[in-house]
Amino acid sequence: MRHAHSVEKVRAAEAELMARLPEGALMQRAAAGLASVCARLLGRLYGTRVLLLVGGGNNGGDALYAGARLARRGARVTAALASPRIHEEGLADLRAAGGRVLSFALLEELLSTDGGAVGTFAGTDLVIDGLTGIGGRGALRGLYAPLVRDLPEDAAVVACDVPSGVDADTGEVEGEAVRADVTVTFGTFKPGLLIDPGASYAGVVELVDIGLDLPEPDVIAHTTADVRLPRPLPESDKYRRGVVGVLAGSSEFTGAAVLAVGGALHGGAGMVRFASSEPVVELVRGRWPEAVTTSLPSDAQSLEPVGRVQAWVVGPGLSVDSRAHRLVHAALESDVPVLVDADGLNVLAGMSEPLRRGLLDRAAPTVLTPHAGELARLLGADRSDIEARRLAHVRRAADELGATVLLKGSTTLVAAPGAHPVLANLTGTPWLATAGTGDVLSGLIGALLAAGLPAPEAAAHGAHLHGLAARLAAAPDPALSPAPVTAFDVLTSLPAALRRLPAPASP
Numbered sequence: 001m002r003h004a005h006s007v008e009k010v011r012a013a014e015a016e017l018m019a020r021l022p023e024g025a026l027m028q029r030a031a032a033g034l035a036s037v038c039a040r041l042l043g044r045l046y047g048t049r050v051l052l053l054v055g056g057g058n059n060g061g062d063a064l065y066a067g068a069r070l071a072r073r074g075a076r077v078t079a080a081l082a083s084p085r086i087h088e089e090g091l092a093d094l095r096a097a098g099g100r101v102l103s104f105a106l107l108e109e110l111l112s113t114d115g116g117a118v119g120t121f122a123g124t125d126l127v128i129d130g131l132t133g134i135g136g137r138g139a140l141r142g143l144y145a146p147l148v149r150d151l152p153e154d155a156a157v158v159a160c161d162v163p164s165g166v167d168a169d170t171g172e173v174e175g176e177a178v179r180a181d182v183t184v185t186f187g188t189f190k191p192g193l194l195i196d197p198g199a200s201y202a203g204v205v206e207l208v209d210i211g212l213d214l215p216e217p218d219v220i221a222h223t224t225a226d227v228r229l230p231r232p233l234p235e236s237d238k239y240r241r242g243v244v245g246v247l248a249g250s251s252e253f254t255g256a257a258v259l260a261v262g263g264a265l266h267g268g269a270g271m272v273r274f275a276s277s278e279p280v281v282e283l284v285r286g287r288w289p290e291a292v293t294t295s296l297p298s299d300a301q302s303l304e305p306v307g308r309v310q311a312w313v314v315g316p317g318l319s320v321d322s323r324a325h326r327l328v329h330a331a332l333e334s335d336v337p338v339l340v341d342a343d344g345l346n347v348l349a350g351m352s353e354p355l356r357r358g359l360l361d362r363a364a365p366t367v368l369t370p371h372a373g374e375l376a377r378l379l380g381a382d383r384s385d386i387e388a389r390r391l392a393h394v395r396r397a398a399d400e401l402g403a404t405v406l407l408k409g410s411t412t413l414v415a416a417p418g419a420h421p422v423l424a425n426l427t428g429t430p431w432l433a434t435a436g437t438g439d440v441l442s443g444l445i446g447a448l449l450a451a452g453l454p455a456p457e458a459a460a461h462g463a464h465l466h467g468l469a470a471r472l473a474a475a476p477d478p479a480l481s482p483a484p485v486t487a488f489d490v491l492t493s494l495p496a497a498l499r500r501l502p503a504p505a506s507p
């Protein structure tokens, strides 16, 4: 499990630890960890060319001390000083170790010439980015931005703590930021390393333990080993394993129903009940003879004919007409967990606020699974703002809507109302960005809700398996290149993803 803490919590833990340690000890721990990752990456240190990007804060200090350690082992280290104010002891240590220094004045002059610093930096094997860490705020200023633009293309880039230009708390990137191959982060992950756009700048993140004593995390990312799902027991029957009711599809959109039902079946539901209008039911029955189907007249007022379920999934391909409204109402008025997706969310977005609040004020859990566009409609917010500030928006949505909210996209986030850690999914892949994969996800999470998982876990574990299935479908052989996948490929790869989960403790 990866735990990420806000800058405020990291600073408090650092202050508490620093008070008990000799001066500079913490920075030495950080620099030693950073240098050892760099040495491992380089393999051979003697004669390799290392460029340090040094900012005016302690992040620059880490880079200087790490550079000094590499220089003492034979690397040719040059520090580019991007600020007139530099960590003095770190700079002295680098000089003492034989490192070269490109002063602020020289760098300023170099960056103002036509070719910039590109020629000077050519031949660099490794760049250590120590411009900004947890103290970075807003778009990179001064020499920082042009420096980042001029980095040598074929050098490996290791970011110190956080890629400069990425907001450690949120993953926001305003303007230029360092694209790292590896980020060496200290004490704990930072939320911005797990959430896009920041996460996509961080590369592989390596955690260096510096001995911090930390409180509850703000963001948690599960590894596959953390995903534990209920397994059928000898006394299980299809009802006890969980029955999912899927309310999906319309005359315009039939495929969504097929995919959502398939997601629920492959997600381990004991039984899937499906209800919709007759043509959709026919299609679903043809594709999934396992599903128990009910044809509902378009003016049906109740879900009673569908039978008992342990969770409802309502929305994929439902359209937003009066029938869709009735189905969303009926599901939310039930006493079992409900997942609302796609058009179900559009139905909610189209309601008056008091009506929506009343419907969502229920005793059983509710999971909403919007993408940024759907969330924008629900919150009356701007889509691009949601994409840029995913963490703030998913928290706000969970609190305002009083439901577990799974925000889809390049990093999927799950938030529950109240001050709980947000769950970030790391298995996602851009191959998932294809029509219909969201429908598979809603069926899958529905199955996990029906199996009795708490809503945030059902949503986060569903996203984890969904991403894993997409990866396996895109690249079944990791030695070969990935190929595009369809939603159906994701669906049929769910069993392979489930097989990757830890074996159950008891039969």
Ligand SMILES: NC(=O)C1=CN([C@@H]2O[C@H](COP(=O)(O)OP(=O)(O)OC[C@H]3O[C@@H](n4cnc5c(N)ncnc54)[C@H](OP(=O)(O)O)[C@@H]3O)[C@@H](O)[C@H]2O)[C@@H](O)CC1
Pocket (backbone or CB within 6 Å): 014, 015, 018, 026, 027, 028, 030, 031, 055, 056, 057, 058, 059, 060, 062, 083, 131, 132, 133, 134, 135, 136, 137, 138, 139, 140, 141, 142, 144, 160, 161, 162, 186, 210
């Ligand atoms: N504390 C500890 O015990 C430990 C801390 N550790 C390390 O310290 C790091 C935190 O250090 P920090 O607090 O000095 O902040 P840091 O990230 O260097 O940034 C501040 C500098 O950046 C500048 N700056 C900011 N934004 C900017 C922008 N957009 N564009 C341009 N400049 C910008 C800002 O300039 P100013 O705003 O003052 O003009 C200032 O000069 C942490 O990430 C970890 O690496 C480890 O050694 C472990 C022990």
Ligand SMILES: Nc1ncnc2c1ncn2[C@@H]1O[C@H](COP(=O)(O)OP(=O)(O)O)[C@@H](O)[C@H]1O
Pocket (backbone or CB within 6 Å): 342, 371, 407, 408, 409, 410, 411, 412, 428, 429, 430, 431, 432, 433, 434, 435, 436, 437, 438, 439, 440, 441, 466
């Ligand atoms: N760039 C991306 N990287 C990773 N996953 C993505 C990306 N874009 C979309 N996804 C995932 O793909 C799925 C698309 O779902 P959705 O937008 O509901 O599509 P649809 O409605 O067509 O099924 C979601 O699980 C989402 O998280």
Ligand SMILES: [K+]
Pocket (backbone or CB within 6 Å): 059, 129, 130, 131, 132, 133, 159, 160, 161, 162, 163, 164
């Ligand atoms: K950095």
